[in-house]
Amino acid sequence: MPIKEFIDILSLWALPAIILIILTFAIIKKVPVYEAFIEGAKEGAKVSFNIIPYLVAIIVAISMLRASGIIESLSLTCSGFLNKIHLPADILPLAFVRSLSGSAAIGVFSDIISNNDINSYTSKLAAIMMGSSETTFYVLTVYFGAVGIKKYRYALLTGLCADFIGIVMSIIVARFFFA
Amino acid sequence: MNYIWYFLIVISIIFGAINGTLNEVANAIFSGTQLAVKIILTLLGIMTFWLGIMKIAEKSGIVESISKLLTPIAKFLFPEIPKNSPIIGDVAMNFTANALGLANAATPIGIKAIEGMQELNNNKESASDSMCTLLAMNTAGFQLIPATVIAILAANGCNNPTEIIIPTFIVTSFAFVSAIIIAKIFKRIFPPQLTKEIENAD
Numbered sequence: 554m555p556i557k558e559f560i561d562i563l564s565l566w567a568l569p570a571i572i573l574i575i576l577t578f579a580i581i582k583k584v585p586v587y588e589a590f591i592e593g594a595k596e597g598a599k600v601s602f603n604i605i606p607y608l609v610a611i612i613v614a615i616s617m618l619r620a621s622g623i624i625e626s627l628s629l630t631c632s633g634f635l636n637k638i639h640l641p642a643d644i645l646p647l648a649f650v651r652s653l654s655g656s657a658a659i660g661v662f663s664d665i666i667s668n669n670d671i672n673s674y675t676s677k678l679a680a681i682m683m684g685s686s687e688t689t690f691y692v693l694t695v696y697f698g699a700v701g702i703k704k705y706r707y708a709l710l711t712g713l714c715a716d717f718i719g720i721v722m723s724i725i726v727a728r729f730f731f732a
Numbered sequence: 733m734n735y736i737w738y739f740l741i742v743i744s745i746i747f748g749a750i751n752g753t754l755n756e757v758a759n760a761i762f763s764g765t766q767l768a769v770k771i772i773l774t775l776l777g778i779m780t781f782w783l784g785i786m787k788i789a790e791k792s793g794i795v796e797s798i799s800k801l802l803t804p805i806a807k808f809l810f811p812e813i814p815k816n817s818p819i820i821g822d823v824a825m826n827f828t829a830n831a832l833g834l835a836n837a838a839t840p841i842g843i844k845a846i847e848g849m850q851e852l853n854n855n856k857e858s859a860s861d862s863m864c865t866l867l868a869m870n871t872a873g874f875q876l877i878p879a880t881v882i883a884i885l886a887a888n889g890c891n892n893p894t895e896i897i898i899p900t901f902i903v904t905s906f907a908f909v910s911a912i913i914i915a916k917i918f919k920r921i922f923p924p925q926l927t928k929e930i931e932n933a934d
Contacts, residue, residue, distance in 0.1 A: 556894045564879050567832040575785055579792035586788050593787025597779040600843060601772060609768040614737055616764030617744035620756040626747075656767075663884065671890045680885055680893075684878025684900035685907060689871040692839075695775070696867055697859065699843045700850040704858035705733050707918035711864060712871035715911035719873065722903045730899045 600699045607698030611690055615653045624649045639732070640724055641675045643668065644682065651686035652716045658686060678727040685719050775839070782840035786822070795821030809912065810862045812852060819848035823866060830870065833879045842870055854924070861919050868911035874904045 579586050618624070624646050632642035640648075643665050651658040665679040689712035697705060748757035789795050799806070799820040806813065806820040813819050822845035829838035846863055853860040859867075878900050885893035 556897070560877050560879065560882070560894065560897075563877065564833065568834055568837065571829075571834075571837070572785060575789045575792070575794060578794050579788045582792045584788060584791045589788045589791045590784035592784075593790075594780045594784035596787075597781070597783030597840060598776060600783070600847075601776040601779045604775065605768075605772055608772060609765055610737065612768040612771070613761055613764035614740040614744070616760040616767065617748075617757050618740050620753060620760035621744040621748040622751050622753045622756075623743065623747040626751065659880070659884070662881070663888075666885070666888050666890075671885065671888050676885075676890070677896060677899075680878075680881050680896045681899050681903055684875075684881040684896060685873055685903040687871050687873030692870050693867060695839060696843060696846050696863070696870070700846050700856075702850070702857060702859050702863065703733065704855075706859045706864060706924075707915070707922040708859050708864040708867045709733070709736070711868045711911060711915045711918055714914050715868065715872045715907050718910045719903055719907040722906050723899075726899045726902050730895075 603701065604695055604698040607694050611694045612654075615690065619650070619654070619657060638724070639728060641669075641678070643675055644679055647679055647682055648720050651682065652689040652713065655688040655691060658683060658688070674727065674731050677731045678723060681727050682720060682723040685723060686716070689713060689716055778836045779840045779843070782837050783844060786825075786841055786844050789825070790818060790821075795825070797821070798824045809865055812860060812862050813849070814852075817848070819845055819852075819862075822848060823869075826866075827869060827874075830874060831876050833875045833877060838870075842866065858924065860924070861915075864919070865912065865915045868915040869908065872904065872908040872911040874908040876901065 576586060628645035635642050647661045650661050662679055662683045666676045669675040693708055744757050748754040795818045799816050799818055802820055802824055822841055826838050826842040826845055829841055845866060849860055849862045877897055882893045
């Protein structure tokens with residue numbers, strides 16, 4: 554299967570190739586690579602420490618929200634309406650969680666595919682939704698935390714709108730390809 | 733952010749009390765801090781490594797070359813950033829790493845880009861338009877191949893896991909473009925806070 558081979562090669566080579574290109578280019582340009590690395594790496598360690606308070610604040614809040622069970626309750630409440638718009642009720646927790654927590658989204662996704670037939674429409678919709686998601690809250694927290702930004706302005710709203718569009722598009726596209 | 737954070741916590745506690753999961757909610761405070769530390773430890777490693785690599789890239793001039801190459805696109809996406817600034821190169825490499833599914837490389841490189849933007853920012857506590865655009869690009873989750881999902885599908889016995897590549901690509905591309913357009917629209921609705929910056933008519 555050529556597509557699969559291509560993906561395997563791409564995922565195997567993407568990382569090593571980038572490092573190889575950067576290092577080789579730098580050596581040709583006579584950059585003291587080791588010293589430059591240490592200089593940058595020191596900054597990296599410092600920035601990570603800046604992120605700690607922001608990350609603790611948001612991850613604790615999201616863990617509490619998930620533990621309260623509100624996401625499951627909302628999914629249950631909305632299931633009737635959801636079936637009408639061809640969104641299986643199983644999918645809803647994933648739609649919520651994928652903006653909040655990456656590891657939780659993988660957990661929910663694994664649940665969905667083990668509770669449904671792996672080749673079913675529900676599993677495929679879940680896969681597309683999962684594959685097109687990025688943990689908006691995490692990304693914002695880490696990036697803004699790194700530089701000490703406290704007022705996010707429209708960044709969160711933009712991220713959530715994009716997530717919503719991603720969910721709607723996932724349903725449309727999954728219906729088109731797999732229903 | 734103050735209200736969102738307050739809202740997340742208060743809703744959890746109130747709903748936990750109603751739902752009888754208050755104990756779980758309380759425990760989640762501790763498990764949440766543990767999870768945060770775990771993530772930070774991972775981040776510490778990759779940040780240190782990738783900011784080291786990026787420093788090499790910067791010194792070799794490769795980042796600047798990418799910036800020059802992308803000037804026309806950069807002018808549209810990030811009008812605040814001066815021409816040929818290495819920040820554009822960082823953004824491009826962040827985008828590339830995301831597209832290739834290298835999240836571990838994308839985050840540190842993106843952080844390098846936002847640090848550059850912070851230097852240009854007039855109000856150090858409030859996000860600039862460039863930052864919001866950068867984050868719109870990052871939160872839309874654009875990637876060429878959703879390798880993790882394909883791996884999970886394959887491990888669970890899916891007949892043809894690669895058939896989700898094209899649908900996912902359509903979804904993420906659409907979400908990515910939408911995110912940028914939305915950011916451009918919101919830019920006009922949410923003016924910069926507490927800055928004396930004179931808005932250029934664009």
